[in-house]
Amino acid sequence: MKKEKLKFLHYFKDKPLQFKGTLILSVLVLMLISLLIMPIMKISDPAVDLSVNIYGFDVIASFGNEIQKYVYSIGDIFLTLPKVPSILLLISFILIIVSIIATIISTFTKFIRYQNLIIGITLGITSLYTIIIYLFLITTKNLSALDFYGNTKAFFEVYSLGINILINIVLGIFLTLIAFFLKPNGIKKVRKNFIMYLLLIIPLTLMFIFKIYPIFLQIILSLKEYVISDGIWGSKWVGFANFRFVFQEPDMLKLIGNTVVISVSRILISIIPPIILAIILYEMGRDRFRKGIQTVLYIPHFFSWIVVYGIAYAFINPEGLINNIMLLTGNEPIKILTSESKFIPLLLTTDLWKELGWGTILYVAALSNVDPNLYEAAAIDGAGFWKKLTKITLPSIAPTIVFVSVMAIGNILSGAGFEQIMLFGSENMEKAQVIDTWVYWEGLNELRYGLGAAVSFFQSAIGLVLVLLCNKFSKRYVGIGLF
Amino acid sequence: MIISRGERIYRNACALIATMVALVCLYPLIYVVFVSLTTSEEWVSRGGIIWFFPSKPTLVAYQKILGSSVVILRSVFVSFIRTVLGTFLGLAVNALTAFVLSRKDLPGKKPIMYIILFTILFSGGLIPGYLTIEALGLKNNIMALIIPTLFNGWNILIFKQFFEGIPKELEDSARIDGVSEVGLFFRIIIPSSKAVFAAIGLFTMVGHWNSWFDASIYIDASHQHLWPLQLFVKINLENTSGLNQGGLDFLINNNTAVGDITMQMALTVVSLLPMLIIYPFFQKYFTKGVYLGAVKG
Numbered sequence A: 001m002k003k004e005k006l007k008f009l010h011y012f013k014d015k016p017l018q019f020k021g022t023l024i025l026s027v028l029v030l031m032l033i034s035l036l037i038m039p040i041m042k043i044s045d046p047a048v049d050l051s052v053n054i055y056g057f058d059v060i061a062s063f064g065n066e067i068q069k070y071v072y073s074i075g076d077i078f079l080t081l082p083k084v085p086s087i088l089l090l091i092s093f094i095l096i097i098v099s100i101i102a103t104i105i106s107t108f109t110k111f112i113r114y115q116n117l118i119i120g121i122t123l124g125i126t127s128l129y130t131i132i133i134y135l136f137l138i139t140t141k142n143l144s145a146l147d148f149y150g151n152t153k154a155f156f157e158v159y160s161l162g163i164n165i166l167i168n169i170v171l172g173i174f175l176t177l178i179a180f181f182l183k184p185n186g187i188k189k190v191r192k193n194f195i196m197y198l199l200l201i202i203p204l205t206l207m208f209i210f211k212i213y214p215i216f217l218q219i220i221l222s223l224k225e226y227v228i229s230d231g232i233w234g235s236k237w238v239g240f241a242n243f244r245f246v247f248q249e250p251d252m253l254k255l256i257g258n259t260v261v262i263s264v265s266r267i268l269i270s271i272i273p274p275i276i277l278a279i280i281l282y283e284m285g286r287d288r289f290r291k292g293i294q295t296v297l298y299i300p301h302f303f304s305w306i307v308v309y310g311i312a313y314a315f316i317n318p319e320g321l322i323n324n325i326m327l328l329t330g331n332e333p334i335k336i337l338t339s340e341s342k343f344i345p346l347l348l349t350t351d352l353w354k355e356l357g358w359g360t361i362l363y364v365a366a367l368s369n370v371d372p373n374l375y376e377a378a379a380i381d382g383a384g385f386w387k388k389l390t391k392i393t394l395p396s397i398a399p400t401i402v403f404v405s406v407m408a409i410g411n412i413l414s415g416a417g418f419e420q421i422m423l424f425g426s427e428n429m430e431k432a433q434v435i436d437t438w439v440y441w442e443g444l445n446e447l448r449y450g451l452g453a454a455v456s457f458f459q460s461a462i463g464l465v466l467v468l469l470c471n472k473f474s475k476r477y478v479g480i481g482l483f
Numbered sequence B: 001m002i003i004s005r006g007e008r009i010y011r012n013a014c015a016l017i018a019t020m021v022a023l024v025c026l027y028p029l030i031y032v033v034f035v036s037l038t039t040s041e042e043w044v045s046r047g048g049i050i051w052f053f054p055s056k057p058t059l060v061a062y063q064k065i066l067g068s069s070v071v072i073l074r075s076v077f078v079s080f081i082r083t084v085l086g087t088f089l090g091l092a093v094n095a096l097t098a099f100v101l102s103r104k105d106l107p108g109k110k111p112i113m114y115i116i117l118f119t120i121l122f123s124g125g126l127i128p129g130y131l132t133i134e135a136l137g138l139k140n141n142i143m144a145l146i147i148p149t150l151f152n153g154w155n156i157l158i159f160k161q162f163f164e165g166i167p168k169e170l171e172d173s174a175r176i177d178g179v180s181e182v183g184l185f186f187r188i189i190i191p192s193s194k195a196v197f198a199a200i201g202l203f204t205m206v207g208h209w210n211s212w213f214d215a216s217i218y219i220d221a222s223h224q225h226l227w228p229l230q231l232f233v234k235i236n237l238e239n240t241s242g243l244n245q246g247g248l249d250f251l252i253n254n255n256t257a258v259g260d261i262t263m264q265m266a267l268t269v270v271s272l273l274p275m276l277i278i279y280p281f282f283q284k285y286f287t288k289g290v291y292l293g294a295v296k297g
Helices: A007-011 A016-037 A056-061 A083-108 A110-139 A163-181 A184-192 A194-222 A228-234 A241-248 A250-283 A287-302 A305-316 A321-328 A343-359 A361-368 A372-380 A385-410 A418-424 A435-444 A449-478 B005-036 B040-045 B060-067 B070-102 B109-121 B126-135 B143-150 B153-164 B168-176 B181-192 B194-210 B213-218 B221-226 B229-238 B260-296
Strands: A039-045 A050-055 A067-071 A075-079 A144-146 A152-154 A159-161 A224-227 A235-237
Touching (some): A016 A110, A056 A083, A110 A228, A194 A224, A194 B109, A194 B153, A287 B005, A287 B260, A305 A321, A305 A418, A343 A361, A418 A435, A418 B213, B005 B260, B040 B260, B126 B213, B143 B213, B181 B194
16 A cells, blocks of 8 residues: 555665655755745835735846736835846746756766765755855845835845745755765665655754744844844844843843742752652552542642632732731731732742642652662661661652752753743832843843843853753763753 | 551651641632632621631622623633644644654654754744744734644654654564554554653643743734633733723622622633643553653653
8 A cells, every 4th residue: 555655666766866866856846936936025014014025936027127016905016126136036046947957967867976966066056055145135234125115225124035045045955965965875765764754844844943943033133233123134233242231231140140049949949848748658658548649739730820820819919818817817918919028939839839749750750669678678677767768768769859950950040930920020020030031021022132032042052051961960970861 | 567656657647747738739729719609798798718618609700701701711712722733733743753753764863853952952032933923924823822832842752762662573563464654653653652642642731721921922912812711811810900901891890799809719710620620531641651741840
């Protein structure tokens, strides 16, 4: 059944090089088609919500002519495309066509001996060229273009480039690597597992769009001073000015300080009480009863922070249980929700309530692997409660403890609990200013994208190094690692 | 094994402490339910201190929330859609990726794994993520809450680790029986990794049902009909004055049988109930799958 579906694969059974060539060829054709039929540029005026897509064939048709475009609510308009970008884009079409021809020649003629070099070099040049013109077009202020009203402006202020160019760059680099490095032996394996690669297309596309592209964007943004009217690409490059700000601004130190203080207290809260509880649960015996209790203890972990906030609200709001009791006993009511000094204790209490039971799960699992004979042998040797605890129980969960704490330290800059602080704190609370909330309140909401991106880049970079180090440490000393 | 008297006392003490902790854990939950059933009359007459089940319980709050306006039901529906779609598509995407990457002899597998690992350790952050969604035209679209969450490097790692532990002999014998490579996934892999599917499915489900922040930035107040339940609950907890966008008028100044706090607590109960209901069904898978999930944190 499978063979019939993929008959064409059978044809290539003993022709790995032809298979590789055909594969590259088909992707190249797709790339060319995507340039022609997907919007390659967009001319727009965001102020009045007006935009027109320019396709690849428009670019080809535009030489010497105005192109006619239909705009909803206005009707037909005539556009003169800027010369230089049109020529640059046209050359990239030509380069792709050249690559296609080179691929055909090197795959189906006697030049197949030099296939690696021929395809690799033409594709390499094409990709490099596309990267250069892409970067050039999105950054230069010197290229001019006419907007809808006939005013001369910088190209990037009027036009934005299509996502298909970016996709083509990624595919081009990918194909170049394949052309150079995929050996006949590898090709055979690729052919055998062809359907596996087809299965990877969707996940990898999602990964590139939602995980890799934002990282790329973050690096670009962090080197720019974002001005909304210029967009991401048009905004000025400012080098490392945003990073300099991160390191020099005294507010930043406070931010990092707050983050570390909250993170560290959370680490303590999330490690010590669960260990104690796990030992208590282990020591109590009575398996059935214990299971019931564990079931109850795990419940809060599955609630959202909103629900936890709602539950806490019942107790701490100005007319909540705590204040009503205070009133009853003749004390002054306390404003817990708006009090700066009660903010961190409030975070920790609610965190403890939500995660205490769940935190025990790793330790309970580790303890259930301990050989009960150890305890019996210890009892025979006359070991008391304390001896058993320190010589058997704790050592058996020590690797887990080390692993959990070390990984928590690795997350120290992002472990302050963004969602929780967003709910329990507010923007004008000093202690609520941690890195994550700052990026949201000052970066996203105040449109300081460059600075926000620099701060979160800094946070991610430190986090990456810390996690890698901590993982290595944990692996070496206790043998448990994340990967 | 003979248990000495001291040992027995010690065990009982442990059991007592554990029970007490469990009660402390449970009480706030029960308290919220009590408040959500209290009439305003009783609330006032007791000075706002309700320790036990109210003497004259009322369901008015729930009737109002679920009956008098379509808003809450609609947001429940939005939450439901995003949870179901997000969980099923997410499981499909990540399990298939992990299945492919767990094949041995797959050229290019290593670099892909390194890239996936990198996406786990290094994130683009809030602002670039927002700009990506905006550039894709997904703002004010329910897909903005689903599609970006589908690919999850962590889940792929967990699935992959699990799939690699499945005995190769199983696959080989299936191949002899004529099962295709992709067929292996459905015939062998899925049936032998129910626990990990259940665990990751549960976490994805909980994550979707509980999330609100993405909706708060990707869906404007002008598209309130796309807000998930949690976001509505948040707004109505924070702002009883109803000045905020999305404040439900019928929840405030109601001047009726129940007070604001009762309404708010009823809303909280409504939003936590689904998690409470599905939780027991997944419990039996906890031993295997959850250990992996708990490491992830």
